[in-house]
Amino acid sequence: MRYEAPSTTKEAVNLLAKAKGAAYVLAGGTDLLVRMKSDLIEPDLIVDIKRIKGMCEIKKTESGFTIGACVSAAQMGEHSGLKKAWPGVVEAANLIGSDQIQGRCTVVGNLCNASPAADSVPAMIAAGAKVVIAGPNGKRTVSIDKVVTGPGKTSLKKGEVVEAITLAKPEPKTGDAYLRFIPRTEMDIAVCSAGVSMTLGAKGVVKKACVVLGAVGPTAVIVPAAAKAIIGTKLDDAALAKLTAACEKACAPIDDKRGTIEFRTEVAGVLARRAAKIAYDRAGGK
Numbered sequence: 499m500r501y502e503a504p505s506t507t508k509e510a511v512n513l514l515a516k517a518k519g520a521a522y523v524l525a526g527g528t529d530l531l532v533r534m535k536s537d538l539i540e541p542d543l544i545v546d547i548k549r550i551k552g553m554c555e556i557k558k559t560e561s562g563f564t565i566g567a568c569v570s571a572a573q574m575g576e577h578s579g580l581k582k583a584w585p586g587v588v589e590a591a592n593l594i595g596s597d598q599i600q601g602r603c604t605v606v607g608n609l610c611n612a613s614p615a616a617d618s619v620p621a622m623i624a625a626g627a628k629v630v631i632a633g634p635n636g637k638r639t640v641s642i643d644k645v646v647t648g649p650g651k652t653s654l655k656k657g658e659v660v661e662a663i664t665l666a667k668p669e670p671k672t673g674d675a676y677l678r679f680i681p682r683t684e685m686d687i688a689v690c691s692a693g694v695s696m697t698l699g700a701k702g703v704v705k706k707a708c709v710v711l712g713a714v715g716p717t718a719v720i721v722p723a724a725a726k727a728i729i730g731t732k733l734d735d736a737a738l739a740k741l742t743a744a745c746e747k748a749c750a751p752i753d754d755k756r757g758t759i760e761f762r763t764e765v766a767g768v769l770a771r772r773a774a775k776i777a778y779d780r781a782g783g784k
């Protein structure tokens with residue numbers, strides 16, 4: 499196995515594009531190394547991208563935030579500006595693993611690993627995050643929900659590397675939140691989860707919303723009907739009941755020892771409702 503640690507994205511792209519056999523990008527390694535040690539994969543080439551300038555930085559600009567692909571979840575939690583702007587995204591990232599995992603794991607790795615239960619993904623989709631991808635034909639920016647195509651599968655093409663995630667500066671009166679259910683208090687994978695973001699208009703009326711469920715389908719599930727149910731309302735009980743019903747309807751989970759279809763479906767609705775209430779409070783709704 500060949501290990502390379504290039505100092506530019508261009509070099510990383512060239513290495514991956516020309517690679518023969520199985521080539522992998524290495525960010526925090528908290529998925530990749532576990533899969534290697536479990537003999538699930540046998541890479542011929544590993545391209546460690548942590549030495550590339552800017553990859554380990556969070557940049558705040560006029561228009562929002564650029565989170566480099568190697569920024570750890572812990573770094574995100576320590577960034578007061580990011581936490582204030584997108585608390586739901588940060589709380590989702592900070593739920594990944596333990597302190598040790600937090601120091602290494604990245605939300606880009608969480609995304610590219612393409613687990614349906616990935617914690618940061620529903621929250622980032624709800625927040626409208628975008629992904630900057632570098633490849634042999636230059637750079638492209640895509641909406642984050644276009645990256646994962648199925649369990650363990652992404653739309654990334656040979657030679658492509660995710661350079662960063664971007665999050666827009668939130669509009670005034672915007673709030674987001676993420677909740678998951680796990681059978682124990684920490685260090686477990688979501689049985690189901692929900693990320694919600696919303697923006698309020700005058701008098702606390704919801705103007706815009708996005709509701710996304712995790713671990714109830716092959717990829718994160720965006721539920722437009724749940725957003726529609728709360729837009730134009732002050733998140734009263736009737737609106738929340740409609741949101742819950744829409745989420746339950748959108749669920750198509752697996753049935754396994756960690757949760758039955760019925761359990762995941764019901765709990766996903768409950769989590770979405772609770773996350774919506776938190777997001778509403780954070781947006782300044784009363």
Ligand SMILES: Cc1cc2nc3c(=O)[nH]c(=O)nc-3n(C[C@H](O)[C@H](O)[C@H](O)COP(=O)(O)OP(=O)(O)OC[C@H]3O[C@@H](n4cnc5c(N)ncnc54)[C@H](O)[C@@H]3O)c2cc1C
Pocket residue numbers: 522523524525526527528529530531532547567593594595596599602603604605606607608609610611615616617618654658659660661685686687688
């Ligand atoms: C003990 C433990 C607990 C965990 N708990 C949780 C949890 O609670 N919630 C959760 O969601 N996950 C959990 N995980 C899984 C893992 O920690 C996360 O998915 C993590 O975010 C992966 O990030 P990473 O940087 O370590 O990815 P890596 O392992 O470096 O990479 C993961 C995959 O993404 C690809 N990749 C990484 N970066 C890029 C890039 N820039 N461009 C293209 N492809 C890329 C890699 O090639 C690899 O296939 C846990 C793992 C462990 C070992």
